[in-house]
Amino acid sequence: MHASKGDHLVVHGRIVGQKDHVVEIVDVLGPDGTPPYRVRAENGHESIMSPGPDSVVDHRKATGTAQ
Secondary structure (H helix, E strand, O other), rough: OOOOOOEOOOOOOOOOOOOOOOEEEEEEOHHHHHEEEEEEEEOEEEEOOOOOOOOEEOOOOOOOOOO
């Protein structure tokens, strides 16, 4: 998995009816775009994530906060 600052990380819901969780990548902490990533949720909360196999990077750049 490779990402850049401004990309979105989409974590797919694990059970039926659970929505995808989308966060904006605000910093790439691993070498060459690899995890871990500092991310910001729509509500402004920031955390560090090492995404699992249920996650994908959306390379469209952010237009503000995460969608």
